Amino acid sequence: MTDTVTETHLEHDEDHGAHEHPSDWVYIKIALILALFTGIEVLTYFESALPFFENNSVTIATLMFLMVVKFYLVATWFMHLRFDNPIFGRMFVAGLVLATAVYCIFLSAFEFWA
Amino acid sequence: MATATIDSPDTHDDHDEHHATSTGISNTKLAMWTFLGSECLLFGGLISTYLLYKTRRGPGPDNTAIPTDIFDIPFTSVSSFVLLMSSLTMVLALSALTRGDNAATRAWLLSTAMLGSVFIGGQVYEFTGFIREGVGFTHNPASSAFFTLTGFHGVHVSLGILMLMSLYVASKQGKLTPKHTETVEIVGLYWHFVDVVWIFIFTVIYLIPVD
Amino acid sequence: MAIIEEPLALTSGEAATAERPLGGLTRPQGGNGWRDWLSTVDHKKIGIMYGVSAMFFFVVGGIEALLIRWQLAAPEGQLLSAEVYNQVFTMHGVTMVFLFIMPLAAAFANYLIPLQIGARDVAFPRLNALSFWIWISGAIFLNSSWIVGGGGADCGWFCYSPNSGLAFSPSHGVDFYAIGLQIAGIASLLGAVNLIVTVLNMRAPGMSLFRMPILTWMLLVTQFLLLFALPVITVALFLLMFDRLFDAQFFNPATGGDPLLWQHLFWIFGHPEVYIIILPSFGIISEIIPTFSRKPIFGYSFMVFSGIAIGFMGWGVWAHHMFVSGIGPFSVAAFSLSTMFIAVPTGVKILNWLATMWGGKLLFSTPMLFAVGAVAMFTIGGLSGVTHALAPADTQQTDTYYIVAHFHYVIFGGGVLGLMGGLYFWWPKIFGHMLNETWGKVHFWIMLIGFNLTFGPMHVLGLQGMSRRIDTYSPGFGFELWNMVATIGAFIIALSVLVFFYNVWRSRRDAPNLPAPGPDPWDARSLEWMIPSPTPEHNFDEVPVVESEDEWWHRKYGYDENKRVVRIATIEEVAQDGSAEGVHLPAPSFWPLVLALGLPLIGYGLIFNLWLCVLGGALTGLALYSWALEPVDDPDADHGHDDHHDDDDGGDDDAAEPEAVTSGAEGGE
Numbered sequence: 001m002t003d004t005v006t007e008t009h010l011e012h013d014e015d016h017g018a019h020e021h022p023s024d025w026v027y028i029k030i031a032l033i034l035a036l037f038t039g040i041e042v043l044t045y046f047e048s049a050l051p052f053f054e055n056n057s058v059t060i061a062t063l064m065f066l067m068v069v070k071f072y073l074v075a076t077w078f079m080h081l082r083f084d085n086p087i088f089g090r091m092f093v094a095g096l097v098l099a100t101a102v103y104c105i106f107l108s109a110f111e112f113w114a
Numbered sequence: 115m116a117t118a119t120i121d122s123p124d125t126h127d128d129h130d131e132h133h134a135t136s137t138g139i140s141n142t143k144l145a146m147w148t149f150l151g152s153e154c155l156l157f158g159g160l161i162s163t164y165l166l167y168k169t170r171r172g173p174g175p176d177n178t179a180i181p182t183d184i185f186d187i188p189f190t191s192v193s194s195f196v197l198l199m200s201s202l203t204m205v206l207a208l209s210a211l212t213r214g215d216n217a218a219t220r221a222w223l224l225s226t227a228m229l230g231s232v233f234i235g236g237q238v239y240e241f242t243g244f245i246r247e248g249v250g251f252t253h254n255p256a257s258s259a260f261f262t263l264t265g266f267h268g269v270h271v272s273l274g275i276l277m278l279m280s281l282y283v284a285s286k287q288g289k290l291t292p293k294h295t296e297t298v299e300i301v302g303l304y305w306h307f308v309d310v311v312w313i314f315i316f317t318v319i320y321l322i323p324v325d
Numbered sequence: 326m327a328i329i330e331e332p333l334a335l336t337s338g339e340a341a342t343a344e345r346p347l348g349g350l351t352r353p354q355g356g357n358g359w360r361d362w363l364s365t366v367d368h369k370k371i372g373i374m375y376g377v378s379a380m381f382f383f384v385v386g387g388i389e390a391l392l393i394r395w396q397l398a399a400p401e402g403q404l405l406s407a408e409v410y411n412q413v414f415t416m417h418g419v420t421m422v423f424l425f426i427m428p429l430a431a432a433f434a435n436y437l438i439p440l441q442i443g444a445r446d447v448a449f450p451r452l453n454a455l456s457f458w459i460w461i462s463g464a465i466f467l468n469s470s471w472i473v474g475g476g477g478a479d480c481g482w483f484c485y486s487p488n489s490g491l492a493f494s495p496s497h498g499v500d501f502y503a504i505g506l507q508i509a510g511i512a513s514l515l516g517a518v519n520l521i522v523t524v525l526n527m528r529a530p531g532m533s534l535f536r537m538p539i540l541t542w543m544l545l546v547t548q549f550l551l552l553f554a555l556p557v558i559t560v561a562l563f564l565l566m567f568d569r570l571f572d573a574q575f576f577n578p579a580t581g582g583d584p585l586l587w588q589h590l591f592w593i594f595g596h597p598e599v600y601i602i603i604l605p606s607f608g609i610i611s612e613i614i615p616t617f618s619r620k621p622i623f624g625y626s627f628m629v630f631s632g633i634a635i636g637f638m639g640w641g642v643w644a645h646h647m648f649v650s651g652i653g654p655f656s657v658a659a660f661s662l663s664t665m666f667i668a669v670p671t672g673v674k675i676l677n678w679l680a681t682m683w684g685g686k687l688l689f690s691t692p693m694l695f696a697v698g699a700v701a702m703f704t705i706g707g708l709s710g711v712t713h714a715l716a717p718a719d720t721q722q723t724d725t726y727y728i729v730a731h732f733h734y735v736i737f738g739g740g741v742l743g744l745m746g747g748l749y750f751w752w753p754k755i756f757g758h759m760l761n762e763t764w765g766k767v768h769f770w771i772m773l774i775g776f777n778l779t780f781g782p783m784h785v786l787g788l789q790g791m792s793r794r795i796d797t798y799s800p801g802f803g804f805e806l807w808n809m810v811a812t813i814g815a816f817i818i819a820l821s822v823l824v825f826f827y828n829v830w831r832s833r834r835d836a837p838n839l840p841a842p843g844p845d846p847w848d849a850r851s852l853e854w855m856i857p858s859p860t861p862e863h864n865f866d867e868v869p870v871v872e873s874e875d876e877w878w879h880r881k882y883g884y885d886e887n888k889r890v891v892r893i894a895t896i897e898e899v900a901q902d903g904s905a906e907g908v909h910l911p912a913p914s915f916w917p918l919v920l921a922l923g924l925p926l927i928g929y930g931l932i933f934n935l936w937l938c939v940l941g942g943a944l945t946g947l948a949l950y951s952w953a954l955e956p957v958d959d960p961d962a963d964h965g966h967d968d969h970h971d972d973d974d975g976g977d978d979d980a981a982e983p984e985a986v987t988s989g990a991e992g993g994e
Binding site for chain 2: 449552553561579580
């Protein structure tokens with residue numbers, strides 16, 4: 001956390017002025033990718049469409065992967081974490097990682113994964 | 115960057131007395147990100163509760179139905195898609211404001227709010243359908259957890275719509291200028307966060323099959 | 326949850342120029358009457374209000390404690406019925422944790438963080454006022470259940486299911502618990518966001534994170550714990566509320582609910598909560614001990630990192646509260662191990678305090694007595710804590726008075742004694758006069774003796790097998806003697822608190838006849854001591870430029886050629902005199918108070934009549950929008966323009982809330 005701020009100083013100074021927001025067209029391209037991924041996600045629901053989605057673990061792995069990518073794209077592009085001061089991302093990631101860790105342990109205590 | 119347009123935290127030599135903040139970043143935006151970090155724990159708790167309870171039909175031989183029995187995936191896919199696209203209109207609103215294009219800003223703000231409302235409408239429709247089919251809030255742990263989780267998310271979306279409409283009205287009155295990109299950006303952060311929460315919920319709650 | 330977003334969305338209402346606020350409230354213009362306190366956004370006044378309210382609830386919780394001890398003084402006590410006894414011990418715990426220690430720590434955080442980092446105020450002054458008003462409205466709401474709710478909550482402070490269900494707790498007490506704590510939680514969450522941003526963003530030039538005083542560090546860790554722990558309890562409380570008020574099916578085993586869900590969620594919050602309680606006290610101790618040992622803190626970075634480590638590890642030990650709840654051998658083993666590990670950073674802290682005192686010129690003024698007392702008592706509590714990290718031992722000890730003894734040694738011994746020391750230490754800074762030393766020492770010794778008489782014997786009682794939370798016991802189990810001793814001890818603690826209040830009254834009475842304490846009565850080390858006592862409204866005349874850790878000490882002392890410490894300046898030479906004029910401060914506002922009034926209305930509405938919710942919601946909404954439309958800076962306010970200060974302060978304000986920027990910018994156009 002601490003180094004964060006000191007580092008931040010530097011990085012901020014360095015890339016100051018350099019972080020222009022992307023053009024609308026870039027945003028639209030990101031949205032198209034998101035839409036495409038959502039399409040694939042929904043496809044897994046209609047198992048018959050593609051035979052390998054009959055396997056549950058393949059389906060789950062695909063879905064989780066797509067979810068993480070979508071999450072990442074929205075956070076980095078739409079929420080500007082790509083261009084912004086890293087301290088913002090760190091605050092958010094702190095909560096995200098803590099939540100993931102704590103609730104995974106929590107679910108394990110209930111033998112949820114078994 | 116929005117921050118730069120507002121309070122130009124360009125230099126922050128430690129000995130420069132005229133710096134805005136110690137880190138050179140905006141207080142308000144930092145506060146929003148901090149708050150979103152906290153929200154992760156909130157939604158994490160609700161999602162975990164649902165995951166734990168998703169197959170609990172309650173006691174007795176004549177088990178009541180649980181939400182996973184009657185999910186309408188095609189319908190929810192459409193409303194999820196709508197919410198996802200509202201994130202696009204949100205960034206376009208911000209981008210338009212940065213360019214100083216007020217009419218476009220208003221149009222995109224309004225479309226974001228409309229898409230959000232469509233999502234909420236879809237949720238209300240889904241809820242009433244569930245209740246008609248006998249999956250009410252009080253019927254079993256699975257449905258209580260489902261309504262609580264999606265309800266919390268719905269309330270968040272609704273608050274976002276209120277904020278968007280406030281921005282729209284402000285813009286209509288000519289009070290939203292390129293100086294305020296940061297305000298729009300912060301509302302946008304909240305909006306995108308609500309969207310990523312739904313990305314998670316849609317996959318983990320709706321799409322991952324329950325055996 | 327909405328409360329935080331709206332202020333950020335404020336600019337929507339960018340009416341920020343000279344428009345008067347909506348509604349009937351004219352903008353307060355400052356002064357010293359009650360209006361000023363109700364509308365203040367000054368972090369110092371807010372801190373004082375937190376402190377005074379916390380002490381009030383200390384008395385309330387203390388009276389509840391005395392009722393408990395009176396009931397248990399002898400076998401077959403008749404003072405309270407079993408039902409009332411349950412309510413009294415529940416409300417004692419809830420009051421002491423949520424309405425006394427947390428707000429008292431918040432008082433220190435509010436008052437001292439801006440001073441220690443060299444800031445004019447917190448990052449969001451109005452949000453700060455809102456935190457206080459929401460907290461106090463939640464506190465009053467919670468206690469109003471004695472009158473309108475058919476008694477207090479009766480499920481113990483951790484309110485396990487199914488005791489918390491309608492079947493076993495049919496009065497409204499638990500509803501008040503669930504909603505009252507949610508309201509108080511909103512307050513702490515807003516406060517946490519505010520103070521985190523303050524520490525990260527509002528530091529004086531040169532005040533890098535690793536030059537911050539340990540107290541600020543520990544308070545920062547505390548705010549992070551609050552930030553991440555409160556949403557977890559919020560989830561649990563919502564589920565409980567839905568169960569009780571709207572017939573949801575979360576915790577009732579008969580319909581497939583799982584009481585363990587509550588226990589996990591509660592303790593995921595509850596264990597970080599323990600560190601939320603103790604870390605501010607650790608911070609205070611870390612300020613007091615170096616000052617009265619005339620040495621810098623030993624191992625500054627170890628102190629900081631052990632605090633951070635405690636904060637992190639505090640998330641991985643929660644299930645040690647549940648060893649007998651049937652969580653399975655793997656969970657028990659894992660949490661038992663992690664619990665033993667968390668003793669390590671705590672041990673580092675104790676070692677460093679001792680090493681700070683080692684070879685120092687110790688001066689046992691009252692704050693030092695409390696600090697050393699706190700370290701000693703906390704060590705005892707920590708050691709008994711390690712004994713129940715071992716699951717087999719814990720199986721014997723759990724739910725006995727041994728546990729009660731343990732956590733009182735930690736929370737009262739480590740927490741309250743430290744906070745008391747903080748009161749004596751910063752009293753001159755806050756009120757401009759010292760507390761009487763003699764009476765302070767009397768207070769300390771009576772409190773220490775009373776504390777040990779009360780909680781020491783509980784170790785024995787617990788090992789003898791006396792359960793906690795029983796309303797009475799039969800003669801012949803060997804419980805009589807130690808219960809009587811504990812009861813006598815409790816009344817001695819009460820006496821010590823009376824001594825404290827007497828001291829406060831007496832010191833205030835005598836103050837005009839005594840020499841003023843000056844900026845730095847203790848020859849202390851951090852920035853708050855370079856400004857006059859009491860703190861001027863604008864804090865610093867000029868924001869100091871910080872060049873080292875213990876900045877203030879280094880302005881007073883240097884080293885001669887033999888590397889020996891020598892005085893290089895008197896306090897008068899280097900202290901600020903508080904004479905700056907025309908410093909531009911954020912304007913007061915009534916809207917935080919109005920907004921906070923809406924929340925208990927919503928709470929009563931959920932319990933009694935949903936129409937009240939509509940009313941409360943309308944009030945909250947009105948307050949939010951009025952707040953949004955009210956500019957941060959009052960254009961009508963009268964403030965002179967001292968170039969340097971105005972500029973300097975303008976910077977802070979700009980950062981604080983976006984409208985300030987606009988109004989400033991518009992003013993310039």
